Amino acid sequence: MQVRSMHFKARAGEKLADAKLQVNLGRSKSKFVDKRAHAILDLEDFEATREAARQLRDLTLKDLDLWLERFEQEATRRGATVLWARDGAEVCQLVIDIGRRHGVSKVTKSKSMLSEEAGLNQALEAAGIQPVETDLGEYILQINDNEPPSHIIAPVFHKSKEDVSALFARTHHLPPKTDIQELTREAREVLRPHFLSAEMGISGGNFLVAETGSVALVTNEGNGRMVTTMPGVHVVITGIEKVIPTLEDLATLMRLLPRSATGQSISNYFSLLTGTARSGETDGPAHMYFILVDGGRAAMVGGEFAEMLRCIRCGACMNHCPVYQAVGGHAYGWVYPGPMGSVLTPLFAGMENAIDLPHAATLCNQCGVVCPVKIPLPDLLRRLREKQVERHLRPWSERLALNIWSWVAQRPAWYALATKFGVRYLNWLAGGQASIPVLGLAPEWTRGRDFPAPEGKTFRELYAARRAPRREASR
Amino acid sequence: MSSREDILGRVRRQLGRTAENAASGRAAMERHIAARAPGPRGILGNDLVGRFREKSAALSSSVEDIADLAQVPAAIARYLDSHGLPPQAVCWPRFAALDWQAAGLRVESRPARGTDLVGISGCFCALAETGTLMLCSGVDTPAALSLLPETHIAIVPAARVVAGMEEAWTLLRRESGELPRAVNFISGPSRTGDIEQTIVLGAHGPYRVHILIVASQ
Amino acid sequence: MRVGLFVTCLVDLMRPRIGFSALKLLEAAGCEVVVPATQTCCGQPAYNSGDRPNALALAKKVLAEFEDCDYVVAPSGSCAATIRSHYVDLAGEEAGLAERMAKLAAKTFELTDFLVNVAKLEQVPGKYAGSITYHDSCAGLRQLGIKAQPRALLAQMPGVQLREMSGAEDCCGFGGSFALKFGEISAAIAEKKCRGIAAAEADAVVLGDLGCMLNIEGKLRRMGVATRVLHVAEVLAGDAGQEER
Secondary structure, three states: OOOOHHHHHHHHHHHHHOHHHHHHHOOHHHHHHHHHHHHHHHEOOHHHHHHHHHHHHHHHHHOHHHHHHHHHHHHHHOOEEEEEEOOHHHHHHHHHHHHHHOOOOEEEEOOOHHHHHHOHHHHHHHOOOEEEEOOHHHHHHHHOOOOOOOOOOOOOOOOOHHHHHHHHHHHHOOOOOOOHHHHHHHHHHHHHHHHHHOOEEEEOOOEEEOOOOEEEEEEOOOHHHHHHHOOOEEEEEEEHHHEEOOHHHHHHHHHHHHHHHHOOOOOOEEEEEOOOOOOOOOOOOOEEEEEEEOOOOHHHOOOOOHHHHHOOOOOHHHHHOHHHHHHOOHHHOOOOOHHHHHHHHHHHHOHHHHOOHHHOOOOOOOOOOOOOOOOOHHHHHHHHHHHHHHOOOOOHHHHHHHHHHHHHHOOHHHHHHHHHHHHHHHHHHHOOOOEEOOOOOOHHHHOOOOEEOOOOOOHHHHHHHHHHHHHHHOO | OOHHHHHHHHHHHHHOOOHHHHHHHHHHHHHHHHHOOOOOOEOOOOOHHHHHHHHHHHOOOEEEEEEEHHHHHHHHHHHHHHOOOOOEEEEOHHHOOOOOHHHOOEEEEOOOOOOOOEEEEOOOEEEOOOOEEEEEOEOOEOHHHHOOOOEEEEEEEHHHEEOOHHHHHHHHHHHHOOOOOEEEEEOOOOEEOOOOOOOEEOOOOOOEEEEEEEEEO | OEEEEOOOHHHHHHOHHHHHHHHHHHHHOOOEEEOOOOOOOOOHHHHHOOOHHHHHHHHHHHHHHHOOOOEEEEOOHHHHHHHHHHHHHHHOOOOOHHHHHHHHHHOEEEHHHHHHHOOOOOOOOOOOOEEEEEOOOHHHHHHHOOOHHHHHHHOOOOOEEEOOOOOOOOOOOOOOOHHHHOHHHHHHHHHHHHHHHHHOOOOEEEEOOHHHHHHHHHHHHHOOOOOEEEEHHHHHHOOOOOOOO
16 A cells, blocks of 8 residues: 555644534544453453463564464465465465466455555556445445545444445445445345356455464454455465464453454454365355565564564554544554554554654554553654664754753753743743733644643742842851 | 576575574474464353354344254344345255244255345354354355355354363364365354445455354263 | 753743742752753754754763762653653763663652652642643653652642543643644644643642643643742742632
């Protein structure tokens, strides 16, 4: 997908002014935050489960090459073909090759963020293969001229039912419906024939189990099952960091993923797929392919940002992020929004293309405390800020301001003088009022709020003044 | 260089992989796999069947208790009638020999087609913790039967209700050895929340899930 | 107990009276308080902007000024957290520095945490009569676990009526340089927080961090909401007026 993160600030401004979007974003608290808080209550020990998940992810990442080889060995033994892709372009080429090999004219897809990274749908269309998104949210985006998703779990979080109603009416050429139940039914009817006629199904993979060579798929709609059961060919596209050791580890992660994502104790459908259809089986693909994608992940292994690879794509971080709640996902400009997107986008799509993202955070850590695998997101964001400074990517005005502040702060006499004048100047600007409505020095601040006036003298001078007469008296 | 070698090579370099640490790494890997250590659990009481019943109902499945398999056809006939559904269905081969005709039902033992409205399956086991059915694909347990029809009826022997996913894996390893092509965990009718985060039942999978808990087999 | 008061740059510049309130509280707790005269800034702006060299220079200065105290106390969750949680990271590989920073970190506390858990102050000196709501600053809450401590101290004041707001733990949108770089988003987050404050229908919002304080006060005034904005030290020391109804 094309990177548009360099326009973050401008897009964020548009999103803040979009009243309809703000209503839709307001659903975050009741639908995600509160539900998740309720769902973790029936775990024996949520914190212990998080710690167990963190440990098993770290254990795997520490020997990622070995675990990937193990997975490949098992998956191959069970009849799947394991392929590797360095980047999005290779993903597209591999999928097209597979499609051509099996005479595929239509593909049904269930959710795959990797396929978004790779721009797969456009590549398939250009190659004469028709892709049909079947996840309701992804389908809505596809028929809206391939609009990008705004949330990794709820792709059309930014849309209202009226938006969907108008879109369906235009695309399906049926009378518009306003009831969500009816809209869902219509989508089901429209997509059913595609499920039954597609020659190939493409899915993502929530987890790859090394012990058994299996892929785990977490869905609610049933489209994941349709896409992987009906067609003769099944292709799984997922990142190399998704491998986990055992079925027991899978059970641990499955206690956290649905709860963290949507507040469910388990997703409606959870499928573990291993290899091709056995002889005599009427369902299931005759051919199964895994495409294991690097796309910037290998470079992170064992490095300063390795903790980010623990991510299980639950979306809890963005649900709890005050910035995401204010501007939504599209402002972030690429596949992954919110805190995890602010870490991954610079690393996958280039630091220069996403300068603002690591800075568009208050470092409040509302994300980190809910991350099921304990990724220290504010620390990673700060580390990205450090990288920007090291590579001289910051504006000169910012460098100058920090250098001046630091220079002065290391020289108490200069500091005392500068601050004495500074607070008197601000006090004078306030003109006797409690706050300053417009401050030329800080326009970003005063456009949206007042700047409170200082008291007018510094603590340093007042404290010194208080002590002086006492010193006099004690002589 | 192939993509595989390129990617694995990069990972190996990042990890400082040598022949020595590869050998010890693989040994540690196999030990972790063999240990199959479970993680922290969910809160669960002693009444597994009761918990399964409670959680299934919370997920919008309907649940009925019956004494034995012989009562299944009559129970299903009542259920279909109460929902205004036609008295016909497809079922797994293991249920073909039940007395469907006596209950006035036309039930065929064959794979489901797009036009079938009701599918009757059994299960490998059921998870009490979350009210979940576990179905394994196979020649005699076609997966599409619990997916394509609008109504899915599942026959669950009470003795096959286990605590949670960990117990299900243990049972599967013991009884099957190898994993089947598909293990499908089903927790209620299909649903979506994609439009305005409002949950709606009946997305692409079944609209209705009806569970018959059979006390004795 | 020889306690070094780390005043913080924002208290020094904007609200000196909070520094004096903190002093009063520490003395009431029986501490011998020293206020190193050359102190300026903990280095947080540089640290959070990714400027490690400047942050380290200021961290070393703080170390030199406060190393000899038994305790270091700051009326700010974010400054205390910088010293407590991040100075060791800044020390890096420099010989012996990490150890010294670790020692400093171990004896650095946010004010209410110190008063409750170290000094064990049983009765705060101040009086206050009125309804308040409390804003939990992010750094204090999530880095230092400051939640019960200010409430425990406020509970020692019979005139205080605490009305918890919904979203007390939600970020106010300050985020240091974030407020200056992304002012629009920052103000939008602040507005949400201020609506929560207004809905609590208290005479004052009380908090423990100057960044939050200036942000919330500035937003409330722009919104035309008259709720007072007070630092917990002022209230506990009896320096916020309102001693009687």
